[in-house]
Amino acid sequence: MMGKPEVDYGLYLVTDSTPAILGDRNLNEVVEESLKGGVTIVQLREKKGDTAELIEKAKALHEITKRYNVPLLINDRVDVALAVGCEGIHIGQDDMDLSTARKLLGPDKIIGVTASTIDEALKACEGGADYLGIGTVYATPTKTNTKEIIGAAGVREILGKIADAGHKTETVCIGGVNESNLQRIVFQCAAEKKSLDGVAIVSAIMAAYDPESASKKLLRLVKSPPAFQVDIRGKDSDIADAQSVVDLAPSVLQRVHETTPLSHNMTNIVVQNIAANVALAVGASPIMAGYGEEAPDLCKLGGALVINMGSVDPNGLMNYLKALKAYNLEGRPVVFDPVGAGATSLRREAVKTIMANGYLDIIKGNEGEIKTVFGSSQEQQRGVDSSSTLDASQKAKLVRELAAREKNVVVMTGKTDFVSDGVRTFAIDNGHEYLGMVTGTGCTLGTTISAAIASRKTDRLVAVIAAILHFEIAAEVAASRPEVRGPGSFVPAFLDELYLLRQATASKDLSWLGRAK
Ligand code: 3NM
Ligand code: MG
Structure with a gap:
């Protein structure tokens, strides 16, 4: 009796000999190349x-x-497996x-089962x-006849449930x-209690120009954690009450002040100037570089990237994807601002493409934009009606669910802002209506956030909230200045106050934080 073999499910190749995938190549040769590349199991x-x-x-x-x-x-085909041994x-x-x-097969043969629901998995x-x-x-x-597209969130749900039921089944x-x-x-x-043991792949290996090197690369990716995998809740992950989060804000501003992180903005022409000025005012070093080929160099400078979809075109989209890939590979944070996400079909498509091509550390948008992002992944749309207006608890739920799904931090801006890391969710009531009357200010919040999260040491949620408080309290203070009589005079006062609040924080004057609500 040989017993069941130890199986490494890490890189699981599923063959396909249809012409669209295999082309005119020989199945055995392609599989052998992928075995040389390190495929760990073959179906x-x-x-x-x-x-x-x-x-x-x-x-x-089998030979x-x-x-x-x-x-x-x-x-x-059980019969075929038996015939072949x-x-x-x-x-x-x-x-x-x-x-x-x-x-029919006996206890020592491996039997795998496809599951797309919790019930199927448990059974x-x-x-x-x-x-x-x-x-x-x-x-x-x-495979176009699939029953259900369940997304990463669906897989996670199944993993959680089988772990809860005490099953050790590999996945x-x-x-x-x-x-x-x-x-x-x-x-x-x-x-929480169970992760995947591997990934099963057809076309990314079978249809690859060089199956051996494709497998090698995929295996390396399976066996190593992604560079962007930072513990987004960091050492302050116990911090769950609003006052403690507010109390940590000065340390975030201070770190930006001291380190002058690069804020790499890929943003629209309308916003370039004010975004660069806001970056300088909050203590960051702005670079407004829309050409994706520069990103592999820029991502090495310790900063963060802002992808602002304000004026998207196919060329711009390609540049975003190049930059996103570079920042993800380097493990540097990316802020995604899906401006006008639902406005046109082109933008909806762009959001889908961006979401499908990289990890976005922070997603920031208004209600409509966040709704579009929520419903736009390759995963199923789960009942978000983008025309209805949500109440506060629905907004909080939406940002929490999106953040939990994407494993990131989501900000929904509005009169009240909602911020969540999928576990902790906060509402912020600061800001001023002038922010909505000047073009580009919303976009520059993304820039402010990028500076705050550039430091890896910071709890992401805390950093994002610190950036929002800095930004919105500066707006309130600026608007209350006697010389500010409308949106025009507001802009220079706002830049001043962003700068002054930072300076005050650096010299330990934290009185401005008393306005946080
Ligand atoms: N089974 P690719 S999806 C064979 O959902 C198969 O059960 C699926 O191919 C399922 O890696 C699929 O090229 C095809 O996307 C996967
Ligand atoms: Mg079948």
Whole structure:
């Protein structure tokens, strides 16, 4: 009796020999290249062909996988697996039931089950599945008949529930996983008590120009934490009451003051000037650089990036994506300001594309923008009606849910601002109506936030709230100056007060914080 082999689910290759993916290449050769690249388990997935032909195919493939000491599983076909003597099978919800498959294969074969709901997952775990293939994470052209696109949040929910039920079943996720989203998916899927053991991939390997180097790269991404994975709640994660958060604000301003972090703004022409001036006033060093090719250098300077979608065009979008990738790889924070997100179909598409291509540390927008962002990921839209107006508790819930889903910090601006890291949610009542009467001021809040979060040491939520308080209290104080008679005279006074509040903080005069509410 050999017992069940130890299986590494890290990089799970699912084959596909349709012309769209395999092209005119040879399946065995492509799989062998990917094995050289480090694929840890292989599933032969053939939806067509006669049984005899399939057995021949599987036998030949098994000879190869055995040489690399990697298990081979057959999709759906218990009979083929038995004929070949390979390591197991993978079954979907419409295939042979788990207990029958187990009876036929015996206890030592690997049986994996596809699960897209909590019920399916729990049932498979209870039934003795060795692993679950959880998906479909993201919409994928490779499998268009998927039952449900569940997103990272759906995967996380399933992981949490099977952990709660005490199951140790291994898990991979599947659907749309590729080099640019792999680490983010794994990061965002991680549940408190259970994380993914690997990722299952078809096209990012099978359709790769060089399957060996694609696998190598993907394996490296699976085995290492993403650079952007900072503990966003940091050492102050216990801080949950508003006063303690306010009390920490001066340390955030002080750090910006002392370190002069780079604030790299990719923003629209209307806002360039005031954003740069606000950055200087709060103590940051602004660079207004919209060309993505510069980002790999700029991201190494210890600052943060602001992607402000104010005047998006296809060229700009490509630049955002290049910069986002560079900052994510370097582990430097990114603030996303989805200006006018829902206004046009082009903008809705741009939001989708940006969300699908990188990790956004902070998302900041008004009610409509945040609603659009919430409903715009490749995940399912969950009942956000972008035309209705939310009450305070609904707003708080929306920012909390979005932040929990994205594992980041979300700010919804308005008369009252709502800020959440998915666990802690705060409302801020500062600010002045003049902020809404001058073009670009909303955008410069993103710049102010970028300066505050550039330091990795800071609790992200605390830093964001500190930036908002600095910004909005400066606006209040400026508006109350006798010489300020409207939006025009407000702007220079606002810049002054941003600067003066920072200076006051540096010399330990914290009286301005008394206005925080
Ligand atoms: N099963 P790619 S999604 C085979 O959701 C398969 O169960 C899925 O292909 C499921 O990595 C899928 O190219 C295709 O997106 C995944
Ligand atoms: Mg199936």
